[in-house]
Amino acid sequence: xxxxxxxxxxxxxxxxxxxxxxxxxxxxxxxxxxxxxxxxxxxxxxxxxxxxxxxxxxxxxxxxxxxxxxxxxxxxxxxxxxxxxxxxxxxxxxxxxxxxxxxxxxxxxxxxxxxxxxxxxxxxxxxxxxxxxxxxxxxxxxxxxxxxxxxxxxxxxxxxxxxxxxxxxxxxxxxx
Amino acid sequence: xxxxxxxxxxxxxxxxxxxxxxxxxxxxxxxxxxxxxxxxxxxxxxxxxxxxxxxxxxxxxxxxxxxxxxxxxxxxxxxxxxxxxxxxxxxxxxxxxxxxxxxxxxxxxxxxxxxxxxxxxxxxxxxxxxxxxxxxxxxxxxxxxxxxxxxxxxxxxxxxxxxxxxxxxxxxxxxxxxxxxxxxxxxxxxxxxxxxxxxxxxxxxxxxxxxxxxxxxx
Numbered sequence: 001x002x003x004x005x006x007x008x009x010x011x012x013x014x015x016x017x018x019x020x021x022x023x024x025x026x027x028x029x030x031x032x033x034x035x036x037x038x039x040x041x042x043x044x045x046x047x048x049x050x051x052x053x054x055x056x057x058x059x060x061x062x063x064x065x066x067x068x069x070x071x072x073x074x075x076x077x078x079x080x081x082x083x084x085x086x087x088x089x090x091x092x093x094x095x096x097x098x099x100x101x102x103x104x105x106x107x108x109x110x111x112x113x114x115x116x117x118x119x120x121x122x123x124x125x126x127x128x129x130x131x132x133x134x135x136x137x138x139x140x141x142x143x144x145x146x147x148x149x150x151x152x153x154x155x156x157x158x159x160x161x162x163x164x165x166x167x168x169x170x171x172x173x174x175x176x
Numbered sequence: 177x178x179x180x181x182x183x184x185x186x187x188x189x190x191x192x193x194x195x196x197x198x199x200x201x202x203x204x205x206x207x208x209x210x211x212x213x214x215x216x217x218x219x220x221x222x223x224x225x226x227x228x229x230x231x232x233x234x235x236x237x238x239x240x241x242x243x244x245x246x247x248x249x250x251x252x253x254x255x256x257x258x259x260x261x262x263x264x265x266x267x268x269x270x271x272x273x274x275x276x277x278x279x280x281x282x283x284x285x286x287x288x289x290x291x292x293x294x295x296x297x298x299x300x301x302x303x304x305x306x307x308x309x310x311x312x313x314x315x316x317x318x319x320x321x322x323x324x325x326x327x328x329x330x331x332x333x334x335x336x337x338x339x340x341x342x343x344x345x346x347x348x349x350x351x352x353x354x355x356x357x358x359x360x361x362x363x364x365x366x367x368x369x370x371x372x373x374x375x376x377x378x379x380x381x382x383x384x385x386x387x388x389x390x391x392x393x394x
Contacts, residue, residue: 057327083282087230102326105229110256110309111281112229114326174279 052142053118053161056170060142061118061161063152070119073146074106074137077171082108085137088130090148095123097150099157104147106137118161121151182214182276182388186379189219194250194261197221197269201331204271208329212276216382216390217269217333220371221261223247223344228256228322233352242347254332256309256322257352264340264360266371266378269333274325277386281325285309287385288334292319294381295336299374301364308353311336316359320351336378338362338371 052060058078061070079085087107097103097117105112126148129136136145152158162170189200197219207213225242227234231251239249247260261267274284292311296303296318303311303318311319319336337360345358361369383390 081280081282083285089229105253105324107229107255109282109285110228110254110321111285111323111325112253112255113281114324116327 052164053158054164054167054170055116055118055161057116059116059118061158063158064149067155068151069124069149070121070152071146071149072118073141074115075167076141079138079141079145082106082111082113082138084108085134088127088134088137088147090126090130091123093123093126097121097123099154099160106134115147117150119150119152119154119157121153123148123150125149182212182386184214184216184270184272184382184386184388184390186390186392187215187217188392189217191220191222191263194221194224194226194248197267198250198252201269201271205326205329205331208271208273212273214272214276214388215270216379217271218375219267219269220263220265221267223260223262224250225258225260225348226250226252226254227258228252228254230257234258245344245347247344252322252324252332254322254324256320258348259320259322259335259350260344260348261335262340262344264338264362264371266336266338266374267333268336268378270330270382272330272386274328274330277388279328281323284325284330285321285323288321288323291378291381291385292334292336294384295374295377296361298377298381299361299365299369301361308351308356310351312356313359313364315355316357317350317353318359318361318364336361336374338369338374 052062054060054075058075059072060075061072063070085106085108089105091103095103097120099117099120101117102114103117104115106115127146129144139145189197200217204213204215204217223246225247242249277284289305289309289311293303293305296311301313303313306312310317310321319334321334322332324331337358339362340360342358342360342363350358361374379390
Protein backbone atom coordinates (compact mmCIF):
# COMPACT_ATOMS: atom_id res chain seq x y z
CA UNK A 1 0.00 0.00 0.00
CA UNK A 2 2.93 2.36 0.80
CA UNK A 3 4.48 1.91 -2.66
CA UNK A 4 1.12 2.57 -4.27
CA UNK A 5 0.70 5.79 -2.32
CA UNK A 6 4.21 6.83 -3.30
CA UNK A 7 3.44 6.32 -6.98
CA UNK A 8 0.15 8.23 -6.73
CA UNK A 9 1.83 11.19 -5.15
CA UNK A 10 4.43 11.36 -7.92
CA UNK A 11 3.80 13.20 -11.14
CA UNK A 12 2.25 11.12 -13.89
CA UNK A 13 5.21 11.72 -16.19
CA UNK A 14 7.14 8.51 -16.70
CA UNK A 15 10.48 10.23 -16.96
CA UNK A 16 10.16 11.70 -13.49
CA UNK A 17 9.07 8.35 -12.04
CA UNK A 18 12.07 6.40 -13.35
CA UNK A 19 14.81 8.01 -11.28
CA UNK A 20 12.69 7.63 -8.14
CA UNK A 21 12.13 3.97 -8.87
CA UNK A 22 15.83 3.29 -9.24
CA UNK A 23 16.57 5.03 -5.95
CA UNK A 24 13.88 3.33 -3.85
CA UNK A 25 14.79 -0.18 -2.77
CA UNK A 26 11.18 -1.18 -2.06
CA UNK A 27 9.92 -0.94 -5.63
CA UNK A 28 10.21 -3.41 -8.47
CA UNK A 29 13.74 -3.73 -9.97
CA UNK A 30 12.17 -3.83 -13.48
CA UNK A 31 10.88 -0.27 -13.88
CA UNK A 32 9.97 -0.66 -17.57
CA UNK A 33 7.59 -3.51 -16.82
CA UNK A 34 6.25 -1.62 -13.82
CA UNK A 35 5.41 1.63 -15.67
CA UNK A 36 1.66 2.18 -15.94
CA UNK A 37 1.08 -1.50 -15.17
CA UNK A 38 1.95 -1.05 -11.51
CA UNK A 39 -1.37 0.61 -10.69
CA UNK A 40 -3.32 -1.95 -12.69
CA UNK A 41 -1.52 -4.89 -11.09
CA UNK A 42 -2.58 -3.73 -7.64
CA UNK A 43 -6.08 -2.97 -8.87
CA UNK A 44 -6.58 -6.44 -10.30
CA UNK A 45 -5.63 -8.31 -7.12
CA UNK A 46 -8.78 -10.08 -5.95
CA UNK A 47 -9.62 -7.79 -3.09
CA UNK A 48 -9.76 -4.69 -5.24
CA UNK A 49 -11.30 -5.91 -8.49
CA UNK A 50 -14.56 -4.51 -9.79
CA UNK A 51 -16.12 -7.95 -9.55
CA UNK A 52 -19.20 -8.48 -7.40
CA UNK A 53 -19.23 -10.54 -4.23
CA UNK A 54 -22.51 -11.97 -2.97
CA UNK A 55 -24.07 -12.92 0.34
CA UNK A 56 -26.40 -15.88 0.87
CA UNK A 57 -29.18 -13.34 1.39
CA UNK A 58 -28.72 -12.04 -2.14
CA UNK A 59 -27.01 -8.74 -1.45
CA UNK A 60 -23.95 -7.88 -3.54
CA UNK A 61 -21.01 -5.64 -2.78
CA UNK A 62 -18.64 -4.11 -5.31
CA UNK A 63 -15.35 -2.72 -4.07
CA UNK A 64 -14.67 0.65 -5.69
CA UNK A 65 -11.34 1.61 -7.26
CA UNK A 66 -9.87 3.04 -4.10
CA UNK A 67 -10.49 -0.16 -2.18
CA UNK A 68 -11.96 1.81 0.68
CA UNK A 69 -15.60 1.98 -0.30
CA UNK A 70 -18.02 -0.81 -1.19
CA UNK A 71 -21.23 -0.25 -3.13
CA UNK A 72 -24.09 -2.49 -1.98
CA UNK A 73 -27.21 -3.66 -3.77
CA UNK A 74 -29.45 -6.70 -4.22
CA UNK A 75 -29.09 -9.36 -6.90
CA UNK A 76 -31.33 -10.09 -9.85
CA UNK A 77 -32.57 -13.21 -8.07
CA UNK A 78 -33.62 -11.06 -5.12
CA UNK A 79 -35.38 -8.36 -7.13
CA UNK A 80 -37.37 -10.99 -9.03
CA UNK A 81 -38.34 -12.72 -5.80
CA UNK A 82 -39.53 -9.43 -4.32
CA UNK A 83 -41.69 -8.14 -7.14
CA UNK A 84 -42.03 -4.43 -7.95
CA UNK A 85 -40.25 -2.39 -5.30
CA UNK A 86 -42.37 0.57 -4.20
CA UNK A 87 -40.31 1.86 -1.31
CA UNK A 88 -36.70 1.65 -0.09
CA UNK A 89 -36.10 2.08 3.63
CA UNK A 90 -32.40 2.87 3.82
CA UNK A 91 -30.08 3.83 6.71
CA UNK A 92 -28.80 7.26 7.65
CA UNK A 93 -25.32 8.23 6.49
CA UNK A 94 -22.97 7.59 9.38
CA UNK A 95 -24.71 4.40 10.55
CA UNK A 96 -22.23 1.80 11.79
CA UNK A 97 -22.97 -1.71 10.60
CA UNK A 98 -21.51 -5.08 11.48
CA UNK A 99 -21.54 -7.85 8.88
CA UNK A 100 -25.08 -9.32 8.69
CA UNK A 101 -26.69 -6.43 10.58
CA UNK A 102 -30.08 -5.44 9.27
CA UNK A 103 -29.61 -2.10 7.46
CA UNK A 104 -33.03 -1.42 5.97
CA UNK A 105 -35.99 -2.89 4.14
CA UNK A 106 -37.48 -2.90 0.66
CA UNK A 107 -41.23 -2.84 0.22
CA UNK A 108 -42.93 -4.68 -2.63
CA UNK A 109 -46.38 -6.28 -2.98
CA UNK A 110 -47.26 -5.15 0.57
CA UNK A 111 -44.22 -7.01 1.92
CA UNK A 112 -41.39 -5.36 3.83
CA UNK A 113 -38.25 -7.48 3.30
CA UNK A 114 -35.20 -6.89 5.42
CA UNK A 115 -31.77 -6.06 4.02
CA UNK A 116 -28.56 -7.38 5.60
CA UNK A 117 -25.15 -5.74 5.49
CA UNK A 118 -22.57 -7.79 3.56
CA UNK A 119 -19.69 -6.19 5.46
CA UNK A 120 -18.68 -4.31 8.59
CA UNK A 121 -18.34 -0.59 8.00
CA UNK A 122 -19.97 2.82 8.02
CA UNK A 123 -22.65 4.05 5.63
CA UNK A 124 -21.18 6.95 3.61
CA UNK A 125 -23.84 7.41 0.95
CA UNK A 126 -27.37 6.28 0.18
CA UNK A 127 -28.87 6.24 -3.33
CA UNK A 128 -31.11 9.30 -3.28
CA UNK A 129 -32.62 8.41 -6.68
CA UNK A 130 -34.54 5.57 -5.03
CA UNK A 131 -36.81 7.94 -3.10
CA UNK A 132 -38.63 8.89 -6.32
CA UNK A 133 -37.72 5.87 -8.39
CA UNK A 134 -37.73 2.75 -6.19
CA UNK A 135 -38.30 0.68 -9.33
CA UNK A 136 -34.64 1.18 -10.26
CA UNK A 137 -33.94 -1.67 -7.86
CA UNK A 138 -35.87 -3.96 -10.22
CA UNK A 139 -34.80 -2.42 -13.52
CA UNK A 140 -31.11 -1.96 -12.79
CA UNK A 141 -30.22 -3.89 -9.67
CA UNK A 142 -26.47 -3.98 -10.40
CA UNK A 143 -26.09 -0.42 -11.60
CA UNK A 144 -28.53 2.48 -11.09
CA UNK A 145 -30.48 0.59 -8.42
CA UNK A 146 -27.56 0.42 -5.96
CA UNK A 147 -28.71 0.92 -2.36
CA UNK A 148 -25.85 2.32 -0.32
CA UNK A 149 -22.09 2.81 -0.14
CA UNK A 150 -20.13 1.89 2.94
CA UNK A 151 -16.55 1.81 4.20
CA UNK A 152 -14.85 -1.58 4.36
CA UNK A 153 -13.64 -1.81 7.93
CA UNK A 154 -12.61 -5.48 7.65
CA UNK A 155 -11.45 -6.30 4.09
CA UNK A 156 -10.94 -9.94 5.08
CA UNK A 157 -14.75 -10.28 5.24
CA UNK A 158 -14.80 -10.11 1.44
CA UNK A 159 -13.20 -13.54 1.41
CA UNK A 160 -16.23 -14.97 3.21
CA UNK A 161 -18.56 -13.84 0.40
CA UNK A 162 -19.34 -15.72 -2.81
CA UNK A 163 -17.90 -14.72 -6.15
CA UNK A 164 -20.22 -14.63 -9.14
CA UNK A 165 -19.66 -18.29 -10.11
CA UNK A 166 -20.26 -19.54 -6.59
CA UNK A 167 -23.37 -17.38 -6.31
CA UNK A 168 -24.75 -18.80 -9.58
CA UNK A 169 -24.29 -22.30 -8.18
CA UNK A 170 -25.98 -21.23 -4.95
CA UNK A 171 -29.00 -19.87 -6.87
CA UNK A 172 -29.34 -23.11 -8.80
CA UNK A 173 -29.26 -25.12 -5.60
CA UNK A 174 -32.07 -23.02 -4.14
CA UNK A 175 -34.23 -23.32 -7.20
CA UNK A 176 -34.11 -27.13 -7.21
CA UNK B 177 -40.92 -29.62 -2.85
CA UNK B 178 -40.50 -33.36 -2.72
CA UNK B 179 -40.87 -35.31 0.47
CA UNK B 180 -43.47 -34.78 3.18
CA UNK B 181 -45.58 -31.67 3.38
CA UNK B 182 -44.51 -29.00 5.86
CA UNK B 183 -46.31 -28.98 9.18
CA UNK B 184 -47.95 -25.72 10.22
CA UNK B 185 -49.24 -25.32 13.74
CA UNK B 186 -52.51 -23.41 14.15
CA UNK B 187 -52.50 -21.15 17.20
CA UNK B 188 -55.82 -19.58 18.21
CA UNK B 189 -55.16 -16.46 20.24
CA UNK B 190 -58.74 -15.18 20.59
CA UNK B 191 -59.22 -11.46 21.23
CA UNK B 192 -55.80 -9.93 21.92
CA UNK B 193 -54.51 -6.38 21.75
CA UNK B 194 -52.45 -5.46 18.71
CA UNK B 195 -49.43 -5.04 20.97
CA UNK B 196 -49.90 -8.53 22.40
CA UNK B 197 -50.26 -9.84 18.86
CA UNK B 198 -46.88 -8.30 17.98
CA UNK B 199 -45.27 -9.80 21.07
CA UNK B 200 -46.62 -13.27 20.30
CA UNK B 201 -45.57 -13.08 16.66
CA UNK B 202 -42.02 -12.36 17.83
CA UNK B 203 -42.15 -15.41 20.11
CA UNK B 204 -43.11 -17.59 17.15
CA UNK B 205 -40.58 -15.91 14.84
CA UNK B 206 -37.83 -16.64 17.37
CA UNK B 207 -38.75 -20.33 17.48
CA UNK B 208 -37.49 -20.67 13.92
CA UNK B 209 -33.94 -20.21 15.19
CA UNK B 210 -33.80 -23.81 16.33
CA UNK B 211 -35.40 -25.44 13.28
CA UNK B 212 -38.67 -25.40 11.30
CA UNK B 213 -41.50 -24.06 13.45
CA UNK B 214 -44.14 -22.89 11.00
CA UNK B 215 -47.21 -21.53 12.70
CA UNK B 216 -50.43 -19.78 11.82
CA UNK B 217 -51.64 -17.33 14.44
CA UNK B 218 -55.37 -16.50 14.40
CA UNK B 219 -56.87 -13.66 16.38
CA UNK B 220 -59.14 -10.64 16.59
CA UNK B 221 -58.07 -7.21 17.81
CA UNK B 222 -59.91 -4.45 19.65
CA UNK B 223 -60.20 -1.39 17.37
CA UNK B 224 -56.76 -0.33 16.13
CA UNK B 225 -55.36 1.55 13.13
CA UNK B 226 -51.93 0.46 11.96
CA UNK B 227 -49.42 1.81 9.47
CA UNK B 228 -46.45 0.12 7.78
CA UNK B 229 -42.79 0.98 7.14
CA UNK B 230 -43.69 3.98 4.99
CA UNK B 231 -43.97 6.62 7.72
CA UNK B 232 -44.01 9.76 5.61
CA UNK B 233 -47.73 9.72 4.64
CA UNK B 234 -48.71 9.44 8.32
CA UNK B 235 -47.25 12.08 10.59
CA UNK B 236 -48.49 12.21 14.19
CA UNK B 237 -50.88 15.03 13.26
CA UNK B 238 -52.71 12.66 10.94
CA UNK B 239 -52.77 9.71 13.33
CA UNK B 240 -53.68 11.48 16.58
CA UNK B 241 -57.31 12.22 15.57
CA UNK B 242 -57.85 8.49 15.10
CA UNK B 243 -57.16 7.93 18.79
CA UNK B 244 -60.08 10.24 19.62
CA UNK B 245 -62.36 7.70 17.95
CA UNK B 246 -61.52 5.21 20.68
CA UNK B 247 -59.03 3.19 18.65
CA UNK B 248 -55.37 2.48 19.30
CA UNK B 249 -52.81 3.50 16.69
CA UNK B 250 -49.60 1.57 15.98
CA UNK B 251 -46.76 1.65 13.50
CA UNK B 252 -45.64 -1.79 12.29
CA UNK B 253 -42.67 -3.02 10.30
CA UNK B 254 -44.86 -4.56 7.62
CA UNK B 255 -45.49 -3.56 4.02
CA UNK B 256 -48.69 -1.79 3.09
CA UNK B 257 -50.15 1.54 4.21
CA UNK B 258 -52.83 2.34 6.79
CA UNK B 259 -55.51 -0.14 7.74
CA UNK B 260 -57.98 -0.93 10.50
CA UNK B 261 -58.35 -4.04 12.65
CA UNK B 262 -61.32 -4.61 14.93
CA UNK B 263 -63.87 -7.10 16.25
CA UNK B 264 -65.51 -9.17 13.56
CA UNK B 265 -62.35 -9.24 11.47
CA UNK B 266 -60.39 -12.48 11.14
CA UNK B 267 -56.72 -11.61 11.53
CA UNK B 268 -54.23 -14.25 10.45
CA UNK B 269 -50.47 -14.05 11.01
CA UNK B 270 -48.62 -16.90 9.26
CA UNK B 271 -45.15 -17.21 10.79
CA UNK B 272 -43.51 -19.40 8.17
CA UNK B 273 -39.93 -20.02 7.20
CA UNK B 274 -40.09 -19.60 3.43
CA UNK B 275 -37.08 -21.94 3.13
CA UNK B 276 -39.62 -24.68 3.76
CA UNK B 277 -41.86 -23.43 0.94
CA UNK B 278 -40.47 -21.10 -1.71
CA UNK B 279 -37.89 -18.42 -1.08
CA UNK B 280 -39.89 -15.66 -2.69
CA UNK B 281 -41.92 -13.02 -0.92
CA UNK B 282 -43.75 -12.31 -4.15
CA UNK B 283 -44.82 -15.96 -4.37
CA UNK B 284 -45.80 -15.99 -0.70
CA UNK B 285 -48.07 -12.95 -0.99
CA UNK B 286 -49.67 -14.36 -4.14
CA UNK B 287 -50.41 -17.63 -2.34
CA UNK B 288 -51.99 -15.72 0.55
CA UNK B 289 -54.21 -13.88 -1.91
CA UNK B 290 -55.24 -17.17 -3.55
CA UNK B 291 -55.96 -18.61 -0.10
CA UNK B 292 -58.37 -15.80 0.70
CA UNK B 293 -60.02 -15.90 -2.74
CA UNK B 294 -60.65 -19.64 -2.22
CA UNK B 295 -61.96 -19.13 1.31
CA UNK B 296 -64.37 -16.44 0.08
CA UNK B 297 -65.43 -18.73 -2.76
CA UNK B 298 -66.24 -21.60 -0.44
CA UNK B 299 -68.46 -19.20 1.54
CA UNK B 300 -70.23 -18.10 -1.64
CA UNK B 301 -68.43 -14.79 -2.28
CA UNK B 302 -66.66 -14.25 -5.59
CA UNK B 303 -63.51 -12.33 -4.79
CA UNK B 304 -60.57 -11.35 -6.97
CA UNK B 305 -57.06 -10.01 -6.87
CA UNK B 306 -55.89 -6.84 -8.60
CA UNK B 307 -52.67 -4.88 -9.15
CA UNK B 308 -53.26 -3.63 -5.60
CA UNK B 309 -52.27 -6.36 -3.17
CA UNK B 310 -55.25 -7.62 -1.19
CA UNK B 311 -58.50 -9.35 -2.03
CA UNK B 312 -61.41 -7.48 -3.60
CA UNK B 313 -65.07 -7.80 -4.44
CA UNK B 314 -65.32 -5.36 -7.33
CA UNK B 315 -63.93 -2.05 -6.13
CA UNK B 316 -64.28 -2.95 -2.46
CA UNK B 317 -61.57 -4.58 -0.43
CA UNK B 318 -62.69 -7.54 1.62
CA UNK B 319 -59.25 -8.54 2.92
CA UNK B 320 -56.16 -6.41 3.59
CA UNK B 321 -52.62 -7.73 3.51
CA UNK B 322 -49.27 -6.53 4.75
CA UNK B 323 -46.34 -8.68 5.67
CA UNK B 324 -42.77 -8.59 6.93
CA UNK B 325 -39.98 -10.96 6.00
CA UNK B 326 -36.60 -11.28 7.69
CA UNK B 327 -34.18 -14.15 7.05
CA UNK B 328 -37.05 -15.83 5.17
CA UNK B 329 -39.29 -15.85 8.26
CA UNK B 330 -42.63 -14.14 7.71
CA UNK B 331 -44.77 -12.16 10.13
CA UNK B 332 -47.84 -9.93 10.00
CA UNK B 333 -50.31 -11.21 7.40
CA UNK B 334 -53.92 -10.69 6.45
CA UNK B 335 -57.19 -9.32 7.83
CA UNK B 336 -60.49 -10.64 6.44
CA UNK B 337 -63.65 -8.65 7.17
CA UNK B 338 -66.31 -11.05 8.43
CA UNK B 339 -68.87 -8.92 10.30
CA UNK B 340 -66.59 -5.97 11.04
CA UNK B 341 -68.21 -2.58 11.63
CA UNK B 342 -67.04 -1.05 8.36
CA UNK B 343 -67.70 2.53 9.47
CA UNK B 344 -64.27 2.46 11.18
CA UNK B 345 -62.76 2.52 7.68
CA UNK B 346 -64.48 5.79 6.77
CA UNK B 347 -61.91 7.73 8.82
CA UNK B 348 -58.96 6.61 6.68
CA UNK B 349 -58.10 6.03 3.04
CA UNK B 350 -57.67 2.26 3.45
CA UNK B 351 -54.26 1.15 2.26
CA UNK B 352 -53.80 4.61 0.76
CA UNK B 353 -55.94 3.75 -2.27
CA UNK B 354 -58.32 6.59 -3.13
CA UNK B 355 -61.67 5.91 -4.73
CA UNK B 356 -62.10 2.37 -3.49
CA UNK B 357 -64.23 1.05 -0.65
CA UNK B 358 -64.32 -1.81 1.78
CA UNK B 359 -66.71 -4.70 2.25
CA UNK B 360 -67.14 -7.80 4.38
CA UNK B 361 -68.41 -11.36 4.04
CA UNK B 362 -71.57 -10.33 5.93
CA UNK B 363 -72.22 -7.40 3.60
CA UNK B 364 -71.71 -9.52 0.50
CA UNK B 365 -73.88 -12.41 1.71
CA UNK B 366 -76.46 -10.15 3.41
CA UNK B 367 -76.39 -12.24 6.54
CA UNK B 368 -74.21 -12.37 9.57
CA UNK B 369 -70.97 -14.25 8.91
CA UNK B 370 -68.81 -14.49 12.02
CA UNK B 371 -65.07 -14.99 12.41
CA UNK B 372 -65.97 -18.37 13.89
CA UNK B 373 -67.80 -19.39 10.71
CA UNK B 374 -65.11 -18.10 8.32
CA UNK B 375 -62.09 -19.59 10.10
CA UNK B 376 -62.38 -23.23 8.94
CA UNK B 377 -62.77 -22.04 5.34
CA UNK B 378 -59.59 -19.98 5.61
CA UNK B 379 -57.68 -22.86 7.19
CA UNK B 380 -58.79 -25.34 4.53
CA UNK B 381 -57.80 -22.95 1.75
CA UNK B 382 -54.43 -22.30 3.42
CA UNK B 383 -53.66 -26.02 3.60
CA UNK B 384 -54.57 -26.36 -0.05
CA UNK B 385 -52.55 -23.47 -1.44
CA UNK B 386 -49.49 -23.96 0.73
CA UNK B 387 -49.51 -27.77 0.40
CA UNK B 388 -49.08 -28.17 4.12
CA UNK B 389 -50.49 -30.09 7.06
CA UNK B 390 -52.24 -27.99 9.66
CA UNK B 391 -52.12 -29.17 13.23
CA UNK B 392 -53.90 -27.88 16.28
CA UNK B 393 -52.86 -28.32 19.88
CA UNK B 394 -55.31 -30.40 21.88
